[in-house]
Amino acid sequence: MFRHFSSPSWYSGAPPSNTELLSAMMKRVTLLETMVRSQAKEIKLKDQKIAALERKVPPLHESDGTDDQSARSSLEKRCEHLQNQVWEMEVGFEGTFNSGGCGEDASTPSFGVNFDLVLQRIRELNVIAGEGESFVRLTAKGAQLATKESVRLSLYRDGIVLFDGPFRSYQEHSTQQFLRDLMDGYFPSELQSRFPDGTPFEVCDRRNEEFTSRLTFPGKKVRAEQFLNRLPKVVIKNGHVIDIRNSLRDTLQGSTKTQTIPSVIINTPALRVDERGVQPASSDLFTLKIRSEDGNCVFILKMCFSETIGHLRRYLDEHRGSGLCGYDIISAHPRRCYSDESQTLGCCGFTGNSALLLRKRKR
Structure with missing residues (x-):
């Protein structure tokens, strides 16, 4: 009625026999041999694919390396040539303009506003000015937390409004200088007397609107x-004779004498070598523009990337004299103070025509 099944000897507690051990080992060896053969085939296929790819890689590297090197060299030479042209044109124009070569009847060049660049520079200046940061203000009752006063600026298609007005057209020299300062990454010079340490901007972007369309003028319009x-x-x-008419005309039209920021070319070894007609490697030359602490002067220096911050400071001190207060050399974007005088200008990350600022050192 019941069929009897034989079981291995170890089920009954007895040790396995040699036959049973041999059978189990043979099964395991057979399984391992099958796995080894399968993996060997897979490895062989992968080796063949790798060999095929390796045969293709060297030609690609050789061709790409040659093309990239020649293209990079060509672009660097082209960029350096254009930068030198721009620098020479700027220096030549500023020299002609400041020497009186541009008369009063000369036509005013067209002025274009890059709104996106203005907004980007304002964001960078706001970071430097500490937008959103609080400081302790002393009062009669003690002290309280306060934030910096912001400059309200509205941008329109045809002009700007600073604070509560009046409206200023883009054709006015003062407006053009204000926006040029912003686009160059500087805090506007006309505000530096009121905010010597800078202050954040509060911008209202209405570039698609014209301010004149929003005005209602009840009187009769007259020309200037x-x-x-x-x-x-x-x-x-x-007891003083005041020329009302001419002074007001300069205010309305914008006086080039008061709006032009003078540029000063500082004598450097790189400039002297350039004047002799024997230049070092073109890739080692570049131009620095540095605005003074009060914003009333721009220093232009031609230097080499191998020179250091110490060389730059020495050139500035030799030109400006030794009786000035201490100053820091900073950049607006990225926000950085260059205090290590042993650091080379190349390691500072300067490229092409770079713009820097001088800031009075806080005691």
Whole structure:
């Protein structure tokens, strides 16, 4: 009625026999041999694929390396040539302009506003000015936390409004200088007397609107000359003769004498070598523009990437004299202070025509 099944001897607690051990070992060896043969075939296929890919890689590396090297060398030479041309044109134009080569009747060059660049530079300046940061202000009752006063700036298609006005057209020299300072990464010079340490901007972007379309002027419009002709030519006050008409004309039209920021070319070894007609490697030369602490002067230096911050500071001190207060050399973007005088200009990350600022050192 019941079929009897034989079981291995170890089920009954007896040790396995030699036959049983041999059978188990043979099964395991057979399984391992099958796995080894399968893996050997797989490895062989992968080796064949790797060999095929390795045969293709060297030609690609050789061709890409040659093309990249020649293209990079060509681009570097082209970039350096264009940078030198721009530098020579800027220096030549500024020298002609400051020497009186541009008369009053000269046509005003067209001025284009890069709104995206203006907004980008304002964001960078806001970081430097400490936007959103608080400071302790002393009051009669003690102290309180306060934030810096911000500059309200509205950008329109045809001009700007600073604080509460008035509206300033892009054709005015003062407006152009204000925006040029921003696009160059500087805090505007006309605000530096009010905010010597800088302050954040609060921008209202209305570039797609015209400010004039929002104005309602009830009176009759007159031209500037008609308005000026209604004024007296001169006024005597406290014994002084004041030229009302001409001074107001300069204010309305923008005086180039008051709006032009002078540029000073500082004598450097790289500039002297350049004047002799024997230049070092073109890839080692570049131009630095450095604005003074008060924003009223721009220093232009031609230098080599192998020179150091110490060389730069020495050239500035030799030109400016030794009686000035301490200063820091900083960049607006990225925000950085260059205090290590042993660091080379190349290691500082300068490329092409770089712009820096001088800041009074806080005691």
